[in-house]
Amino acid sequence: MFAFAGFALARNCTPGLRYCGSTLLDIGNYQGQIDQALADAGVQEVDNGKSALFFCQGGDNGVIQFIRECTVGQCVDAGTGNDDHCA
DSSP states (O other): GGGGGGGOOOOOOTTOOEEHHHHHHHHHHHHHHHHHHHHHHTTOOSSTTEEEEEEEEETTTTEEOOOOOTTTTTTEEOOOTOOOEEO
């Protein structure tokens, strides 16, 4: 039972909101989905997708879709319940 304790902290994105890649990495194990969303959009990864902006489609795994790339370090976490955005 204790082997799964670490997984309880991860959560999915909220459907309908926009997220910076860095925010997605803070809330859960999104690196694989970030990599796939960038590849699907034909976008070359610059900083592991941390500065990219994604739309949360939702579902059991918190499916995301690439929106746009922000300047490195310029994707703004707007806080819980708000859309992240490029500065």
